[in-house]
Amino acid sequence: MRLINASILTSAILAITASAACTPNTVDTAGLQKLITDGGAGYTLQLCSSQIYELSEQLNYTAANQEISTEGYPTDDTRATLKMVGFNKTTSVMAQDAGLNGAKLKNIQIDGNRLDSEDIYTAGGANIEFGGQNQNQIVEYVKSYDPRGWSCLHLAEGTFNCLNITVQNNDIGPCGRDYFQNWADGISLSCADSLVQNNQIVDATDGGIVVFGAPSSIIRNNTISVKTRTMLGGINMVDVLPWLPEGNFSNTLVEENNIFGGFSTELGNQTFGFNNFSSIIKIGIAIGPNVWFSDERYGTNKSTGGIIKNNKLSGGFSFGIGLSSSKDFQILNNSFIGNVSFFGEYGPNCTTNDKTPNQPVPLLIDYNSVENLNLSLPDNSKFQFKNGTALGLTCFLPPTSGNFWPYGEGFNSVPSPTDQVSTNDGGASQTSGSGTSTSPATTSSQSSGASRFAERSQKMIIGIGLGLLGVLLIII
Numbered sequence: 252m253r254l255i256n257a258s259i260l261t262s263a264i265l266a267i268t269a270s271a272a273c274t275p276n277t278v279d280t281a282g283l284q285k286l287i288t289d290g291g292a293g294y295t296l297q298l299c300s301s302q303i304y305e306l307s308e309q310l311n312y313t314a315a316n317q318e319i320s321t322e323g324y325p326t327d328d329t330r331a332t333l334k335m336v337g338f339n340k341t342t343s344v345m346a347q348d349a350g351l352n353g354a355k356l357k358n359i360q361i362d363g364n365r366l367d368s369e370d371i372y373t374a375g376g377a378n379i380e381f382g383g384q385n386q387n388q389i390v391e392y393v394k395s396y397d398p399r400g401w402s403c404l405h406l407a408e409g410t411f412n413c414l415n416i417t418v419q420n421n422d423i424g425p426c427g428r429d430y431f432q433n434w435a436d437g438i439s440l441s442c443a444d445s446l447v448q449n450n451q452i453v454d455a456t457d458g459g460i461v462v463f464g465a466p467s468s469i470i471r472n473n474t475i476s477v478k479t480r481t482m483l484g485g486i487n488m489v490d491v492l493p494w495l496p497e498g499n500f501s502n503t504l505v506e507e508n509n510i511f512g513g514f515s516t517e518l519g520n521q522t523f524g525f526n527n528f529s530s531i532i533k534i535g536i537a538i539g540p541n542v543w544f545s546d547e548r549y550g551t552n553k554s555t556g557g558i559i560k561n562n563k564l565s566g567g568f569s570f571g572i573g574l575s576s577s578k579d580f581q582i583l584n585n586s587f588i589g590n591v592s593f594f595g596e597y598g599p600n601c602t603t604n605d606k607t608p609n610q611p612v613p614l615l616i617d618y619n620s621v622e623n624l625n626l627s628l629p630d631n632s633k634f635q636f637k638n639g640t641a642l643g644l645t646c647f648l649p650p651t652s653g654n655f656w657p658y659g660e661g662f663n664s665v666p667s668p669t670d671q672v673s674t675n676d677g678g679a680s681q682t683s684g685s686g687t688s689t690s691p692a693t694t695s696s697q698s699s700g701a702s703r704f705a706e707r708s709q710k711m712i713i714g715i716g717l718g719l720l721g722v723l724l725i726i727i
């Protein structure tokens with residue numbers, strides 16, 4: 252008994268000692284790098300909670316099984332922040348050279364520090380560059396946002412020997428801006444046999460999760476949403492490079508993800524309102540290069556061999572699923588939940604070589620360019636795939652006025668007693684940019700707006716409660 256108690260005490264003391272040894276932000280970038288380099292294989296750079304570390308250039312992992320994390324592994328805003336301040340630098344942490352198996356990035360925040368006034372830095376990399384010629388790396392409980400470059404988190408393919416990255420429980424975004432070619436991805440996955448799960452991606456502006464083939468990977472239970480920006484694609488399987496043969500999505504499984512297009516932020520009529528940010532997801536799930544690239548630059552190459560099932564979509568989109576130039580895909584039992592609508596106006600770049608894409612619809616398929624697909628929808632699906640031109644669907648533009656966004660996320664219109672009660676079995680509604688209004692707008696009570704704020708402040712109280720608990724635990 253005594254021995255056991257003593258060993259518990261010893262490990263408690265060791266744990267305290269370890270957490271007291273965090274490296275403070277008075278150590279500059281070169282000093283942090285020296286610790287990593289001198290620490291060698293298995294070294295953990297433990298940063299101090301609530302501190303901001305301004306980086307003048309990227310930190311490089313230099314040996315196998317190294318870790319960068321915050322002491323105590325917090326998951327909230329007390330995670331240490333690496334903030335890129337270096338002139339013309341984009342990437343904060345780099346673990347792609349050979350010999351970096353088992354690299355870990357845990358429980359920290361990466362602030363890419365792209366200013367509101369700045370255009371994207373086109374030459375550089377993502378906030379986080381992992382993968383490369385390595386296996387068994389982990390990125391978890393990391394918040395990555397405001398990248399100066401093209402992605403919040405890039406898992407690279409290396410020389411096609413990248414395997415088995417685990418990317419989980421991260422909160423990602425905002426990433427990029429929603430004006431032309433200033434977009435950035437949430438997660439860009441090009442490492443094979445990887446697991447991307449339980450991540451929250453909010454306000455990425457290019458793809459929420461872009462799957463570059465990444466054969467045999469699993470992308471599961473991620474939540475992708477927009478709040479203040481428009482996202483081009485929720486989950487993209489449109490890039491036929493770099494994995495070979497072109498379009499190799501063999502056994503890549505995309506399942507049980509939740510994709511939320513924009514919801515109304517203002518009271519409009521009974522079923523739809525306006526979104527102050529004109530925020531939508533243009534394509535919930537995009538499959539096949541032509542869905543994306545209106546110039547058909549990949550010729551007859553097709554996205555090939557993936558499985559997309561049991562994903563759920565809700566909110567405002569131009570297209571729920573857009574499907575072209577693909578083969579041997581299984582696209583099964585993906586469903587719309589809550590309220591949805593599909594809208595968007597033809598933008599100036601919508602017509603290429605006399606081809607104009609179909610107007611917004613829930614499920615668009617270009618039967619002329621697909622081969623051997625296994626397609627199924629839930630038995631009770633309100634929507635079916637429509638055959639039409641699915642080319643360059645990112646050209647649609649969200650309207651800048653009008654009640655097109657459905658209600659959701661606890662913000663609802665409240666019909667007055669005199670209004671006709673709408674049958675809302677599952678709540679699916681559909682409009683299009685060219686849809687004409689048939690029913691007059693109804694006056695909605697402000698009380699629903701108030702209830703949304705009530706819900707928010709309740710969440711805040713719970714958050715504060717947990718914060719106190721955390722402090723108490725540390726004191727004990």
Ligand SMILES: *[C@@H]1O[C@H](CO)[C@@H](O)[C@H](O)[C@H]1NC(C)=O
Nearest residue numbers: 280281284308309310311345
């Ligand atoms: C990390 O590696 C890059 C490329 O080799 C180098 O330019 C940079 O200076 C390194 N970072 C640090 C902090 O030394």
Ligand SMILES: *[C@@H]1O[C@H](CO)[C@@H](O)[C@H](O)[C@H]1NC(C)=O
Nearest residue numbers: 338339340372373374375376
């Ligand atoms: C920024 O860095 C890129 C390479 O990463 C380089 O091509 C470019 O010239 C640099 N720009 C400036 C202004 O130094």
Ligand SMILES: *[C@@H]1O[C@H](CO)[C@@H](O)[C@H](O)[C@H]1NC(C)=O
Nearest residue numbers: 353386387388389415416417
């Ligand atoms: C994949 O990586 C994880 C995390 O490092 C590890 O736990 C797991 O054993 C690896 N799987 C294989 C098959 O090597």
Ligand SMILES: *[C@@H]1O[C@H](CO)[C@@H](O)[C@H](O)[C@H]1NC(C)=O
Nearest residue numbers: 420448449450451472473474
């Ligand atoms: C899905 O992810 C959320 C975090 O976003 C997590 O809380 C939940 O437990 C996950 N569900 C499953 C079945 O793993």
Ligand SMILES: *[C@@H]1O[C@H](CO)[C@@H](O)[C@H](O)[C@H]1NC(C)=O
Nearest residue numbers: 411443466494495496499501
């Ligand atoms: C796709 O890539 C994987 C990993 O490199 C490879 O094993 C597989 O054979 C490729 N698929 C096809 C259809 O060639």
Ligand SMILES: *[C@@H]1O[C@H](CO)[C@@H](O)[C@H](O)[C@H]1NC(C)=O
Nearest residue numbers: 515516517518525526527528
């Ligand atoms: C939307 O914009 C209006 C007018 O500027 C403002 O009153 C309202 O608070 C905004 N709503 C949100 C959710 O930001």
Ligand SMILES: *[C@@H]1O[C@H](CO)[C@@H](O)[C@H](O)[C@H]1NC(C)=O
Nearest residue numbers: 491492497548549550551552
């Ligand atoms: C497939 O794409 C590759 C890479 O862009 C291109 O070189 C090749 O010509 C394309 N093949 C066909 C048949 O379109």
Ligand SMILES: *[C@@H]1O[C@H](CO)[C@@H](O)[C@H](O)[C@H]1NC(C)=O
Nearest residue numbers: 507561562563584585586629
């Ligand atoms: C279809 O999807 C729904 C909702 O995600 C799920 O409850 C159901 O189990 C799925 N059915 C099959 C056969 O996988």
Ligand SMILES: *[C@@H]1O[C@H](CO)[C@@H](O)[C@H](O)[C@H]1NC(C)=O
Nearest residue numbers: 430431432598599600646648
């Ligand atoms: C259309 O494409 C041109 C470049 O070809 C670009 O400058 C312009 O911003 C695009 N417009 C929109 C609305 O995306």
Ligand SMILES: *[C@@H]1O[C@H](CO)[C@@H](O)[C@H](O)[C@H]1NC(C)=O
Nearest residue numbers: 616617618619637638639640
């Ligand atoms: C789909 O529509 C195209 C015309 O846009 C037509 O050529 C083709 O036969 C249609 N395919 C199916 C399966 O309906």
Ligand SMILES: *[C@@H]1O[C@H](CO)[C@@H](O)[C@H](O)[C@H]1NC(C)=O
Nearest residue numbers: 521522589590658659663678
């Ligand atoms: C769907 O919209 C209606 C108003 O048209 C609202 O009453 C209902 O709560 C919304 N459903 C969800 C799941 O938010």
Ligand SMILES: *[C@@H]1O[C@H](CO)[C@@H](O)[C@H](O)[C@H]1NC(C)=O
Nearest residue numbers: 520521654688689690691692
């Ligand atoms: C609400 O507004 C939208 C867009 O203007 C219109 O399509 C819809 O019919 C309107 N609904 C009601 C109930 O007035």
